[in-house]
Amino acid sequence: MIAPAAINHLQGFWNLAPNNGSFNSEVISHQINHEFLRTIDRFSLSKLGETIAANWALAAGWSLKRQRLRRCGFELDLVIQKNHVFKIVEVKTRLYPIRTPDLELTVNWMNHKKVSALRRGAAFWLQECAYQKVRVESLECDLVAIDFKANQTIFAYRWPGACEISGK
Numbered sequence: 612m613i614a615p616a617a618i619n620h621l622q623g624f625w626n627l628a629p630n631n632g633s634f635n636s637e638v639i640s641h642q643i644n645h646e647f648l649r650t651i652d653r654f655s656l657s658k659l660g661e662t663i664a665a666n667w668a669l670a671a672g673w674s675l676k677r678q679r680l681r682r683c684g685f686e687l688d689l690v691i692q693k694n695h696v697f698k699i700v701e702v703k704t705r706l707y708p709i710r711t712p713d714l715e716l717t718v719n720w721m722n723h724k725k726v727s728a729l730r731r732g733a734a735f736w737l738q739e740c741a742y743q744k745v746r747v748e749s750l751e752c753d754l755v756a757i758d759f760k761a762n763q764t765i766f767a768y769r770w771p772g773a774c775e776i777s778g779k
Contacts, residue, residue: 651706656704656759658679659704660702660704661678661679661689662678663757663767664700664702664755664757665678665689668689668700674692675689675691676691676692676697677689677690677736680732682735684728685729685731685735686728686732687699687729687736688701688702690736694748695748696749696751697736697747697750698751698752699732699736699750699776700752700753700755701729701752701753701754701755701773702755702756703755703757704756705757705758706758720754720756720773721754721773721774725774726774726775726776729752729774733777736750737750751771751776752773752775752776753770754769754774755767755768755769756768756769
């Protein structure tokens with residue numbers, strides 16, 4: 612569904628330093644049909660956003676360990692790995708947003724309830740890694756927002772270290 616050129620355009624998505632605390636990139640994709648986006652349900656839209664974020668992480672050299680990990684008390688959209696560094700990625704996908712995401716919205720997206728659930732998920736993931744004897748040097752949480760505009764433009768925003776998940 613997403614053009615390979617669009618994925619390749621953001622190869623450095625995960626590795627670039629944030630600009631004023633946020634990351635903003637634009638990708639034009641003629642593969643996204645306006646009528647398709649108007650009729651897509653909420654679940655399918657979130658799954659599409661997670662797939663786009665996963666593809667960008669893969670293009671940047673990260674490996675996808677888990678996608679859509681759901682358990683009682685938490686959900687992890689993506690878990691990615693590069694060497695012994697793991698990231699839990701929270702993905703927010705929206706159609707035709709009214710305003711551009713900024714750091715203030717990070718507070719709204721990463722409220723106490725969401726951060727608590729991410730911490731439970733991080734604890735579960737660390738237990739799984741310990742059980743499988745996987746070395747973990749660090750575990751971080753990134754927030755990715757993906758906005759589909761009416762003109763078929765996809766905007767992607769990334770906030771590295773969007774919340775502290777170590778429980779401190």
